[in-house]
Amino acid sequence: MAKHETPMLDQLESGPWPSFVSDLKAQAEKRAKNEEGINFQIPVDVVDDLLGVLELSYKHGRTHWKHGGIVGVFGYGGGVIGRYCDQPQQFPGVAHFHTMRVAQPGGKFYTTDYLRQICDIWDMRGSGITNMHGSTGDIIFLGTTTPQLEEVFFELTHNMNQDLGGSGSNLRTPADCIGQARCEYACYDTQDLCYDLTQEYQDELHRPAFPYKFKFKFDGCPNCCVASIARSDLSFIGTWKDDIKIDQEAVQAYIGGELPPNAGAHSGRDWGKFDIQKEVIDRCPTECMWMDGKTLKIDNRECTRCMHCINVMPRALRIGDERGLSILAGAKAPILDGAQMGTLIVPFIEAEAPYTKIKEEVIEPIWDWWMEEGKNRERLGELMKRQGLQRVIEVLGVDPDPRMVQEPRHNPYIFWKEEEVEGGFDRDINEFRKYHQR
Amino acid sequence: MPTVEFGGKSFNVDEDGFIDDYKNWSEEWVQYVKQQEGIDELNDEHKKVIDVLREYYEKNGIAPMVRVLSKVTGFKLKHIYELFPSGPGKGACKMAGLPKPTGCV
Numbered sequence: 001m002a003k004h005e006t007p008m009l010d011q012l013e014s015g016p017w018p019s020f021v022s023d024l025k026a027q028a029e030k031r032a033k034n035e036e037g038i039n040f041q042i043p044v045d046v047v048d049d050l051l052g053v054l055e056l057s058y059k060h061g062r063t064h065w066k067h068g069g070i071v072g073v074f075g076y077g078g079g080v081i082g083r084y085c086d087q088p089q090q091f092p093g094v095a096h097f098h099t100m101r102v103a104q105p106g107g108k109f110y111t112t113d114y115l116r117q118i119c120d121i122w123d124m125r126g127s128g129i130t131n132m133h134g135s136t137g138d139i140i141f142l143g144t145t146t147p148q149l150e151e152v153f154f155e156l157t158h159n160m161n162q163d164l165g166g167s168g169s170n171l172r173t174p175a176d177c178i179g180q181a182r183c184e185y186a187c188y189d190t191q192d193l194c195y196d197l198t199q200e201y202q203d204e205l206h207r208p209a210f211p212y213k214f215k216f217k218f219d220g221c222p223n224c225c226v227a228s229i230a231r232s233d234l235s236f237i238g239t240w241k242d243d244i245k246i247d248q249e250a251v252q253a254y255i256g257g258e259l260p261p262n263a264g265a266h267s268g269r270d271w272g273k274f275d276i277q278k279e280v281i282d283r284c285p286t287e288c289m290w291m292d293g294k295t296l297k298i299d300n301r302e303c304t305r306c307m308h309c310i311n312v313m314p315r316a317l318r319i320g321d322e323r324g325l326s327i328l329a330g331a332k333a334p335i336l337d338g339a340q341m342g343t344l345i346v347p348f349i350e351a352e353a354p355y356t357k358i359k360e361e362v363i364e365p366i367w368d369w370w371m372e373e374g375k376n377r378e379r380l381g382e383l384m385k386r387q388g389l390q391r392v393i394e395v396l397g398v399d400p401d402p403r404m405v406q407e408p409r410h411n412p413y414i415f416w417k418e419e420e421v422e423g424g425f426d427r428d429i430n431e432f433r434k435y436h437q438r
Numbered sequence: 439m440p441t442v443e444f445g446g447k448s449f450n451v452d453e454d455g456f457i458d459d460y461k462n463w464s465e466e467w468v469q470y471v472k473q474q475e476g477i478d479e480l481n482d483e484h485k486k487v488i489d490v491l492r493e494y495y496e497k498n499g500i501a502p503m504v505r506v507l508s509k510v511t512g513f514k515l516k517h518i519y520e521l522f523p524s525g526p527g528k529g530a531c532k533m534a535g536l537p538k539p540t541g542c543v
Contacts, residue, residue, distance in 0.1 A: 068540050070454045070528050074476050077525035084453045096453070146453075167542075168527075169504070207525060209504050209515045213542065376503050377541065 002028070003045055004052030008059070024051055027128050038124050042096075042145045046127045049093030050143065053085055064091075071098055071146050073153040076206040079164030080149055096145040100126075100152060101138040101165035103198070106191030107178040108133065118162070121155045135231070136215065137175030138165035163202075169377075170208040174198050176218035177225035185310065186220030187238025187323040188351035194218045196355055197363075210367075211374030221319065222307050228328075228342070233380045234363065235328040235342040238351070240320030243300040244309070250316035251276070251296045261312050280309050325351045327362055329392065330381030340381040345392055347403045362396065369395040444470035454528075456538040460495070463535030471533040476523040484521050484533075486511055491534040501527075501536050 002025070012021045028047035031040065043049070053064050069082025081099040088095035102118070118139070122128055127143035134140045144152065156162040165173035174197055177183070179190030197216060198205070204214075217228030220238045228235035253259045254274055260267060261274045276296070281289045288302035289309060296316075298309075310317045327349065328342025346362055366380070369391070374383050384392055393400050418425050439450050439458060445466035450458040455474055457463060468488065472480060490510050494502045504526055508515055515526075522529030527539040 066453075068538060070456065070532075070538050072524055072528055074523035075519065077519075077527060082454060203516075207515055207519060208527070211503060211505075371505060376500075 002051070003048035004055060006051050006055040009051060009055050021051070024129065031128065036123075041125045041148050041151070042127065042143075043093040046093040046097075046143060047129065049085075049091040050097070050127070050129070053087060053091045053094055056087065056090075065097075069098065071149060073150055073164070076164065077208045078166050078168035078170055078206065081167060082146075094143065097127075097143040098146065098149065100141040100144065100149070101134065101167055101173065102141060102156065103163045103165045103173055104133055104137050104139050104175070106176050106194050107181050108137075109178075109181065114160075117160055118156075121152060121160075125152045125155070134165075136165070136172050138173045164206070166205040168208040169210045169212050170206070170214070171201050171204040171210070172213055172215045173205070174216035174218065175226055177220050179218070179220040183220060183225075184314065185223065185238075185307070185319060187240055187319055188220065188325055189353075190218040190220045190226075190236075190238070192353060193236065193351060193355060193358075196353065197359070200359065204367075210371060212377045212379050214367075214370075214380065222305060223311070228331075230331050230341050232331055232342070233329065234366065235331060236325050236351075236358075237328065238323065238325045239305050239348065241322040241324065241348060242320035244298050244303065244320060245318040246296055246298065247316045247318075248295055251313065252294065254313050254316055259313075259315050263314055280312050283308055323351070324348050327358075329366065330379075330384045332379040332381040336377075337382055337385065340385075343381075343384065343389065344404050345389075345396065346398075347401060365395050365397070366392075442470065452538065454532075454538060456532050457535050460535050460537065463492075467535060468533055475529045475533065477521075477529075483511075483513065483517075487513065487518065487521060487526075487530050488534045491530055491536060495534070495536050501531055501539065 006021075009021045013019045013025075024047055028045070028051065031044050031047060034040070034044070057064050064086050066084045066086045069084055071082035072078065072080045079101050081101070083097045083099065085091050085094045085097060119128075122130065122141050125144060125148045126141050129142040131140035131142055141152070153164065156164070174194050176190040176194035177186075179188075180186040181191060194216070204210070214234075215232040216234050216236070217226050217232035218236045219226050219228045222237055222239065224230075224237065228237060250259065254261060255276055257274060261279060276291065281291065285306055285308070286302045286304055288299040290297050300320075310319065325348075326344060327346035329345045330340050331342040332340050349358060349362070351358070370380050370383055373387065374380070378386075389404060390400075393404070439452060441448050441450055447464060447466045449462060449467060449470070452458065455471070457467060468480065477484070487507070490507065491501065494500075494506070494510070502510070504515060507513075507518070507526055507530075511518075513521070518526050518530065522533070524532075531537075531539060
């Protein structure tokens with residue numbers, strides 16, 4: 001028998017999609033029965049009370065969590081999101097309901113052995129509820145009490161060799177697409193770079209030292225399966241410099257219908273016979289493709305590597321061999337001064353371990369600048385807006401590149417440095433008056 | 439709001455153990471927070487961080503950015519964590535009687 005009546009939540013148990021309500025009820029029942037004899041360290045009815053407070057929020061149309069919450073583990077300034085219910089007498093099981101962020105492995109590949117171990121820890125010391133995964137990538141442990149934070153942390157680190165993720169004004173947990181693990185488009189080892197930088201910058205991740213949060217994300221190609229261009233302050237997107245590799249026989253197999261376009265992604269509907277002219281050549285954004293008799297040709301100098309032709313004919317077209325990545329900076333959500341996506345700041349850079357160039361010539365100069373000049377709670381994208389792309393170029397110590405802008409400015413408010421102007425800025429009005437009367 | 443008694447004084451605190459009002463701060467408060475925040479012995483460096491935080495807060499009405507705290511005290515962030523294991527926010531600001539840090543923490 002459930003502890004609280006939940007008529008509104010109960011409606012969310014119908015329908016075909018996996019119901020979070022049914023799952024929570026199953027978990028509440030499992031804790032109540034406790035067939036495994038777990039020595040629960042937080043209230044047994046935490047899940048019942050969570051459903052209860054959620055039902056109350058459905059009724060009121062308002063949240064019932066108090067503002068903020070500052071808890072954590074010694075040595076770190078982040079990793080735990082404190083949360084307290086604003087109806088603790090009615091729902092004592094969720095009076096404390098802190099979230100712990102746990103660092104996830106690259107590409108989120110797991111063994112059941114590992115998952116069983118973290119579940120064992122969380123069943124005993126937390127609610128047993130998780131979020132797999134938070135938008136930034138972390139494994140999220142949803143709901144525990146303050147005294148259990150150090151306990152969970154001890155077990156994670158000592159028994160599982162597993163650290164917390166990031167929160168606060170620091171480097172947040174980096175995340176990547178699955179990359180070369182299972183994708184033929186991956187232009188670099190996203191998981192290796194993600195892991196390497198996560199380890200390199202542990203200090204920046206655990207102890208907030210920045211003006212505001214900062215995120216890394218790693219996409220193996222411009223398809224952006226981890227959405228780095230929209231969801232990270234520094235976005236690493238794989239690309240190549242040489243020619244797209246064409247297998248002309250496979251091209252004919254697509255034209256002949258032996259191979260389905262887009263690997264069969266549109267097979268749910270009849271789109272007619274594959275038409276390479278219509279679906280590939282005419283859709284190329286730079287119009288750099290054509291059929292020369294039975295041969296597909298690409299003018300690679302004009303190709304912007306948008307991935308469309310490769311996505312349509314993955315068996316016939318392959319990424320080039322001279323691979324690396326582009327770095328884009330400044331993506332952020334709307335607060336405060338409007339949403340931004342990443343701006344291209346490094347068109348191409350090699351992505352080979354130990355990634356010294358990426359660290360020393362891009363990441364660290366950007367951090368030095370932003371840490372010194374960034375205002376309180378100012379994202380990198382906002383600092384770029386405030387001080388200009390020109391400053392980024394100076395910080396990186398590179399030459400301005402036409403690829404860094406979509407189009408040149410149309411207003412004439414152009415700043416010059418004094419040394420660029422003959423005679424400098426120090427002028428005497430009396431000199432001027434000699435030639436121009438008042 | 440819970441009340442804690444320490445050294446003959448009582449303080450109103452929130453769930454996270456932050457004091458309800460900056461004005462109610464006292465030496466006893468520092469001693470009380472010390473035991474919660476994993477600090478064995480208070481030294482002059484602890485005092486310096488607390489003084490800087492209080493001075494800055496009184497003047498500006500906000501807590502300083504981490505970078506400013508480092509610059510004014512001359513302590514690197516690493517050293518601040520050695521002094522205050524929970525860090526400048528949860529550790530030092532709490533001890534200095536400043537309001538609880540807010541935002542996306």
